[in-house]
Amino acid sequence: MDALFSQLFAGLSLGSVLLLAALGLALTFGQMGVINMAHGEFMMAGAYTAFVLQTFIPDAGVSLLVALPVGFVVGGLLGLLLEVTLISRMYRRPLDTLLVTFGVALVLQQLARDVFGAPNVDVRAPAWLSGAVPFLGMNLPKTRLFILGLAIACVVALSLVLKLTSLGRRIRATVQNRDLAETSGVSTRATDRLTFFVGSGVAGVAGVALTLLGSIGPTLGTNYIVDAFLVVVVGGIGQLKGAVIAAFSLGILQATFEYSTTASLAKVLLFVVIVAFLQVRPQGLVSVRTRSLA
Amino acid sequence: MNPQPESVEPVVPDDAGGLDPEALEQVIAAPGERFRHDYLEIRDLRVVFDGFVAVDGVDLTVTRGDLRFLIGPNGAGKTTIVDAITGLAPATGSVQFGRVELLGKPSHRIVRAGVGRTFQTASVFDELTVLQNLDIAAGAGRGPLTMLRRRRGIPPEVEAALETVGLTKVRDLPAGILAHGQKQWLEIGMLLVQDARLLLLDEPVAGMSQAEREETGLLLQRIGEQRTVVVVEHDMEFLRSFASSVTVLHQGKVLSEGTVAQVQADPRVVEVYLGSGAHGRGRGAAAGDAPATSTGVE
Amino acid sequence: MSAATGPVPGTATPAPWWRRPATRVWAGVAIAAVVLFGLAPALLSDFRLNLLAKFLCLAMVAVGIGLAWGRGGMLVLGQGVFFGIGGYLMAMHMKLSDAGPGAVPDFLLLYGDGVVPGWWEPLRSPVVTILAILVLPAGIAALLGLAVFRRRVRGAYFAILSQALAAAFAILLVGQQKVTGGTNGLNGFRSFFGYDLADPVNKRMLYFIAAGVLIAMVVIVRLLMSSRYGELLVAVRDQENRVRFLGYDPANVKVVAYAIAACFAGIGGALFAPVVGIISPADVGVIPSIGFLVGVAIGGRATLLGPVLGAVAVSWAETGLSEQFPSFWTYFQGALFILVVAFLPQGFASLGGLWRRRRAAGAPAPDDPPVGSGPDAARELASTDAADGAAQEAADAARTAGRNA
Numbered sequence: 001m002d003a004l005f006s007q008l009f010a011g012l013s014l015g016s017v018l019l020l021a022a023l024g025l026a027l028t029f030g031q032m033g034v035i036n037m038a039h040g041e042f043m044m045a046g047a048y049t050a051f052v053l054q055t056f057i058p059d060a061g062v063s064l065l066v067a068l069p070v071g072f073v074v075g076g077l078l079g080l081l082l083e084v085t086l087i088s089r090m091y092r093r094p095l096d097t098l099l100v101t102f103g104v105a106l107v108l109q110q111l112a113r114d115v116f117g118a119p120n121v122d123v124r125a126p127a128w129l130s131g132a133v134p135f136l137g138m139n140l141p142k143t144r145l146f147i148l149g150l151a152i153a154c155v156v157a158l159s160l161v162l163k164l165t166s167l168g169r170r171i172r173a174t175v176q177n178r179d180l181a182e183t184s185g186v187s188t189r190a191t192d193r194l195t196f197f198v199g200s201g202v203a204g205v206a207g208v209a210l211t212l213l214g215s216i217g218p219t220l221g222t223n224y225i226v227d228a229f230l231v232v233v234v235g236g237i238g239q240l241k242g243a244v245i246a247a248f249s250l251g252i253l254q255a256t257f258e259y260s261t262t263a264s265l266a267k268v269l270l271f272v273v274i275v276a277f278l279q280v281r282p283q284g285l286v287s288v289r290t291r292s293l294a
Numbered sequence: 295m296n297p298q299p300e301s302v303e304p305v306v307p308d309d310a311g312g313l314d315p316e317a318l319e320q321v322i323a324a325p326g327e328r329f330r331h332d333y334l335e336i337r338d339l340r341v342v343f344d345g346f347v348a349v350d351g352v353d354l355t356v357t358r359g360d361l362r363f364l365i366g367p368n369g370a371g372k373t374t375i376v377d378a379i380t381g382l383a384p385a386t387g388s389v390q391f392g393r394v395e396l397l398g399k400p401s402h403r404i405v406r407a408g409v410g411r412t413f414q415t416a417s418v419f420d421e422l423t424v425l426q427n428l429d430i431a432a433g434a435g436r437g438p439l440t441m442l443r444r445r446r447g448i449p450p451e452v453e454a455a456l457e458t459v460g461l462t463k464v465r466d467l468p469a470g471i472l473a474h475g476q477k478q479w480l481e482i483g484m485l486l487v488q489d490a491r492l493l494l495l496d497e498p499v500a501g502m503s504q505a506e507r508e509e510t511g512l513l514l515q516r517i518g519e520q521r522t523v524v525v526v527e528h529d530m531e532f533l534r535s536f537a538s539s540v541t542v543l544h545q546g547k548v549l550s551e552g553t554v555a556q557v558q559a560d561p562r563v564v565e566v567y568l569g570s571g572a573h574g575r576g577r578g579a580a581a582g583d584a585p586a587t588s589t590g591v592e
Numbered sequence: 593m594s595a596a597t598g599p600v601p602g603t604a605t606p607a608p609w610w611r612r613p614a615t616r617v618w619a620g621v622a623i624a625a626v627v628l629f630g631l632a633p634a635l636l637s638d639f640r641l642n643l644l645a646k647f648l649c650l651a652m653v654a655v656g657i658g659l660a661w662g663r664g665g666m667l668v669l670g671q672g673v674f675f676g677i678g679g680y681l682m683a684m685h686m687k688l689s690d691a692g693p694g695a696v697p698d699f700l701l702l703y704g705d706g707v708v709p710g711w712w713e714p715l716r717s718p719v720v721t722i723l724a725i726l727v728l729p730a731g732i733a734a735l736l737g738l739a740v741f742r743r744r745v746r747g748a749y750f751a752i753l754s755q756a757l758a759a760a761f762a763i764l765l766v767g768q769q770k771v772t773g774g775t776n777g778l779n780g781f782r783s784f785f786g787y788d789l790a791d792p793v794n795k796r797m798l799y800f801i802a803a804g805v806l807i808a809m810v811v812i813v814r815l816l817m818s819s820r821y822g823e824l825l826v827a828v829r830d831q832e833n834r835v836r837f838l839g840y841d842p843a844n845v846k847v848v849a850y851a852i853a854a855c856f857a858g859i860g861g862a863l864f865a866p867v868v869g870i871i872s873p874a875d876v877g878v879i880p881s882i883g884f885l886v887g888v889a890i891g892g893r894a895t896l897l898g899p900v901l902g903a904v905a906v907s908w909a910e911t912g913l914s915e916q917f918p919s920f921w922t923y924f925q926g927a928l929f930i931l932v933v934a935f936l937p938q939g940f941a942s943l944g945g946l947w948r949r950r951r952a953a954g955a956p957a958p959d960d961p962p963v964g965s966g967p968d969a970a971r972e973l974a975s976t977d978a979a980d981g982a983a984q985e986a987a988d989a990a991r992t993a994g995r996n997a
Contacts, residue, residue, distance in 0.1 A: 226755055
């Protein structure tokens, strides 16, 4: 029983990291169809933001709380810059966007290497996140709980934005029918930019959160980007709900596989499961049906 | 999926030639025996998208030699029926052609059962030449060895189809630079060489000039003598000139069926579709109000 | 192709033989053969020649990518997997035969329990090894392709899945250190099918094998492209659904191209291992897998020789630049990706075509519109020949915008 619960918690914890990494993609890839390989590097930028802030703010707790919004802005601005300079020219060529943003990712990684050095660096965790919370005979690390909470908070915040604000309405309108939205007075250009800003900002937040789990380095993003995309593929595009379910399912599955085999075999098994799953639901868990013939 | 850029000017000379119905005989001249059981029989067809009933219990029978037009206001379910027949929309009920059940088969198998279709927007392979387009359409039954070899010469049915749709002179041009009407003809040519016995045409004359419509209509009539043809069309004048029978759809159901005159006289049709002003008018007058009707329908 | 199979009645006279696309392609292949078999061995030092052999192995992967991506529209982001399978199979065979019959290779003693796992055993036989190299990558690609394409998973989804496969494969190699050598990979091969790899003559022989195999691959792709299958593949790339409604199953069409690309990548990897002397997870993961695409994108994805030239040029530049300025190379590679894909999607091949077309249309109307109107332009437009840059460029202009979707 204990083993089961600790597996479940390990899965949820892994899932929350996946979710944080994938949430921004669910916006940019899911809603706009842009495959942004530099998304992982935006996470890295968020992580290094936390690292830099810590040199200015001595208190680790305050520094972390400041880093979350600042990381959002840093990631968001990077995303905005990318959208305006490159992606906006390529909306009709999604696969080429993938390659271009991969180029951007390479450049950003090397930039981090040149600025911060190739070796990994550590960000101190605040005192109030050290230790663990006893629960049903298990010790749940506070950092893990914090990330789980942060992921849930991000999901709630994003879905509120999508449901209630005018930006959300414009995003949904643009996703469902770009031309109609345009002719109805929605500036799809402005909407694209804002969506990209928010999506990339969430990547920055995810990066800040990752500093709690270990040391960070220039390749931080590469380690998460593939898994994050898989979450969106399994979740289906168009709704956040799918990404949430997919992130936690994949997290729990991977934790289970890792428990019963090895970490490296778990990856392969997970891949097989995903391909098998796509046999049943090629459009992912949740899909918005359209009438387009293509 | 593949919007055409409006700016591409056709580079095809004007004398590229019109349709050649004579050549049609070479393509479709087949022993009538083959087509004896060719009729489309749809029973209780239902298509539901996420709770929205797009097609609601449609029965439809189209026999060989008929040139059936499906009309109806937007959202009546015309294109959805075509989608359902060709396996593109999930449907329940029964669709049989030549005594073969089509529902539940994957699209390419339905096509191999003798069903061919076109799309609202002409979809040809822009980068391939006209000849290559037709050659691909003719080749679904080819074995792997033939596929892996180069094409030597022009298959006779392709040659005849080129003549039929009047594209012989432009056969080596990429299909992407053809004029809009020529693309539609190319699509019809592809249906002919793929040996479709049931032809489902979705707005085949959209964007064509008056003269081109005439030619297309005559060609469809000729094809309809041999094969089963279903046309989804908005153009009322075209319908009046060439339809041998009409099915009117409204909100996913069959509203009326019969000859053009019968349908036009049906008060229910007049009410939902043609507008009360059209009631009782003869064919001559109808041509005059066609543009107004068309815009009302779009 | 049109010009080669027959003149167009009434629209244009047949092109003189030296301007026919087919002639140009075979001339290109002949020049490549002369350069690879004649000039390069005569001019390059043994070290440089070995380096060139390595580039040729990478170019083999590029030829396959050109077919699957350029012609078939499948963005294959995980070719490192097939490259790695080929490489590890060959490496394993070399380690086993270095160790001698029945003996255990050094790395298994170092990391593992000193026993050759049962599934490595068959690789002691050279025949089994070669068969496995030819069949295994293609088979895995066919399986994955069938599973994915039949369910109409394509475009970005397929790209992401193929990438995930590469990621999982690299992680598996690192994780199973006991049987794969882990991060260090397999290295220190002494012989290649009994030939001593320390002997420069045998190194040269490896180079000639690589050159011959590469040219054979180019010829195979050229024949495929001009076959009916090649036309069908382009049709599937541009309008998959339309092909379905002509009675074909597009999944089968795509699987063939994907499997061939995988097979080529596997062969490339199998030759890479003896040429370079090492195969490791660093050669097969996500980053090298995307790296394969740089050369293809630069050379022109839909052309025949473009991927080869692009791959060799990029590898050459990498070797030269990364030795002297390691960080500059990464910036350069990133910038290449960005500039070429964003602003020159058909690669540098399209530049040549642009120039040729201007010259051809030059005299009567210098400011011809992108889609030419003369018979000459029309004929060039009609050609879908792979290496014909002019047709590529013109077709590009005529192409619909959503083609790459």
